[in-house]
Amino acid sequence: MASNNDPFEFREFEEDGNLLETNREATTIKIEDEDVKRQTKAPGFVHDAEDEYSAHSDDREELLSGQKKSAPFWTFEYYQKFFDIETHHVRERILGSLLPWPRKNFIQFYLRKNPDLYGPFWICTTLVFAVFISGNISNFMAGKYNPQFRKVTIAATMIFSYAWFVPLGLWGFLLWRNNKILNLVSYSFMEVVCVYGYSLSAYIPAVVLCIAPLEWLRWCIMVVAFGLSGSILVMTFWPALREDHPKVAMAMVSAIVLLDVVLAVVCKMYFFSRPGAPVAPPTSGLIKTNTSSS
Amino acid sequence: MAAEEEASRPFAGLSDVSISEDIPVEGDISVPVGPSRTEEEFSTLDEPVKETILRDLRAVGNKFIHVLYPRRSSALLRDWDLWGPLLLCVTLALLLQDGTADSDHEGGPQFAEVFVIVWFGSIIITLNSKLLGGTLSFFQSLCVLGYCILPLTVAMVVCRIVLFGASGTIGFVVRLVVVTASFGWSTFASTAFLSDSQPANRRALVVYPVFLFYFVIGWMVLTFSPSTERQP
Numbered sequence: 159m160a161s162n163n164d165p166f167e168f169r170e171f172e173e174d175g176n177l178l179e180t181n182r183e184a185t186t187i188k189i190e191d192e193d194v195k196r197q198t199k200a201p202g203f204v205h206d207a208e209d210e211y212s213a214h215s216d217d218r219e220e221l222l223s224g225q226k227k228s229a230p231f232w233t234f235e236y237y238q239k240f241f242d243i244e245t246h247h248v249r250e251r252i253l254g255s256l257l258p259w260p261r262k263n264f265i266q267f268y269l270r271k272n273p274d275l276y277g278p279f280w281i282c283t284t285l286v287f288a289v290f291i292s293g294n295i296s297n298f299m300a301g302k303y304n305p306q307f308r309k310v311t312i313a314a315t316m317i318f319s320y321a322w323f324v325p326l327g328l329w330g331f332l333l334w335r336n337n338k339i340l341n342l343v344s345y346s347f348m349e350v351v352c353v354y355g356y357s358l359s360a361y362i363p364a365v366v367l368c369i370a371p372l373e374w375l376r377w378c379i380m381v382v383a384f385g386l387s388g389s390i391l392v393m394t395f396w397p398a399l400r401e402d403h404p405k406v407a408m409a410m411v412s413a414i415v416l417l418d419v420v421l422a423v424v425c426k427m428y429f430f431s432r433p434g435a436p437v438a439p440p441t442s443g444l445i446k447t448n449t450s451s452s
Numbered sequence: 453m454a455a456e457e458e459a460s461r462p463f464a465g466l467s468d469v470s471i472s473e474d475i476p477v478e479g480d481i482s483v484p485v486g487p488s489r490t491e492e493e494f495s496t497l498d499e500p501v502k503e504t505i506l507r508d509l510r511a512v513g514n515k516f517i518h519v520l521y522p523r524r525s526s527a528l529l530r531d532w533d534l535w536g537p538l539l540l541c542v543t544l545a546l547l548l549q550d551g552t553a554d555s556d557h558e559g560g561p562q563f564a565e566v567f568v569i570v571w572f573g574s575i576i577i578t579l580n581s582k583l584l585g586g587t588l589s590f591f592q593s594l595c596v597l598g599y600c601i602l603p604l605t606v607a608m609v610v611c612r613i614v615l616f617g618a619s620g621t622i623g624f625v626v627r628l629v630v631v632t633a634s635f636g637w638s639t640f641a642s643t644a645f646l647s648d649s650q651p652a653n654r655r656a657l658v659v660y661p662v663f664l665f666y667f668v669i670g671w672m673v674l675t676f677s678p679s680t681e682r683q684p
Contacts, residue, residue: 241585245656
């Protein structure tokens with residue numbers, strides 16, 4: 159009951175029912191109970207976190223990861239999740255592809271369920287321009303300066319088809335075999351693209367070093383680059399292929415290696431001509447100004 | 453009772469106000485219109501054409517100055533336009549032409565190739581920075597990348613002048629120095645505008661494609677050689 163004798167005495171707050179006794183016409187709102195009810199029903203953080211943290215966090219993570227993947231593929235947000243990396247991630251992945259280690263499967267160790275599209279795309283683009291520019295410089299130093307700009311288009315077509323269509327074929331093949339045999343290891347398409355993209359990073363320094371005008375040195379450099387990138391690919395895909403029939407597994411491994419060899423050889427021969435041999439323009443059949451043989 | 457009913461209808465007291473016809477309504481409801489800025493923007497139809505064109509040119513020129521002396525200003529970002537990039541791209545592509553009729557099998561890039569590289573490259577870099585979580589809008593980013601080609605266009609003009617005068621090694625060294633300096637200037641200017649909009653842990657991921665873009669354009673500028681000379 160409210161006592162008006164001592165105004166400075168602390169009074170407990172009374173129930174609203176008591177307050178209404180003095181003034182029946184006043185309108186009062188009961189916020190207190192509703193607030194408490196709202197807190198206990200709060201779906202997440204305070205209540206659940208205190209009581210059942212371990213059980214709920216897994217559900218929440220599953221829900222969140224499910225929500226993360228539910229954007230349809232024609233929206234911008236779908237592709238944004240493939241760019242969810244930071245500078246040091248990219249740096250680690252590039253270093254991991256340049257220095258293959260037998261125990262470290264690239265997908266399982268470096269990607270860790272977070273494949274990105276940044277690395278493959280920009281490594282391919284850099285390789286296209288590196289090959290073109292290095293080829294130009296080596297031609298210039300050999301005396302035949304012929305900056306055929308259409309070589310950029312050809313280089314881009316070659317490298318991007320290798321980095322995107324070969325993973326598509328390989329992934330399709332792995333999917334088909336997974337229906338026939340029980341396989342513990344399965345890779346998603348983005349992970350395969352990622353491995354192929356990062357494996358091309360070994361060719362960038364190799365191509366820049368091929369400016370040196372010594373033929374045997376160029377072939378040595380390309381062999382080393384092919385060794386690095388090929389070993390990354392083989393070590394990544396061997397666990398997915400070894401459960402299979404031995405002949406099929408060997409055939410696939412040799413196909414992967416062969417395509418890599420073809421890329422290396424074609425790059426070398428098309429862009430870095432042998433010193434002394436004339437550079438043939440691709441479309442003209444006439445013998446134009448290439449009679450300069452030094 | 454009555455007091456409670458009154459309380460539940462807060463606007464009840466107004467219900468007995470009525471407008472009778474015999475109370476005349478007087479007054480002037482027209483708002484005096486004076487010369488205001490908003491009117492000037494809408495009535496550009498009356499101004500001479502020279503005014504209109506000069507206003508846009510002045511805006512473009514103002515942005516050129518911001519590129520040449522990159523400070524932390526938001527002029528490029530706030531009022532973006534694509535006239536400047538178009539002007540620069542066309543100028544660069546025209547200057548990179550050989551001018552001789554039989555050089556379509558070899559030689560430098562065609563007009564369309566330069567155009568495609570500049571615009572397609574800018575679009576891809578913009579998409580890249582937006583996918584990495586950048587806060588600039590699409591056209592603001594295109595505007596910045598396009599305007600920062602200005603140093604390289606200036607370098608192209610200088611290179612052409614140098615090629616008229618000195619050729620050979622000295623000319624090549626001069627051209628190399630000029631192109632390198634302008635490439636560095638372009639990259640520095642564009643990262644001054646772009647890097648603020650990115651989170652700190654991804655800044656290098658955004659700056660590298662810009663570096664590659666200006667490197668390729670710088671390469672095209674450096675390796676330009678008219679077909680009348682060359683062929684050792």
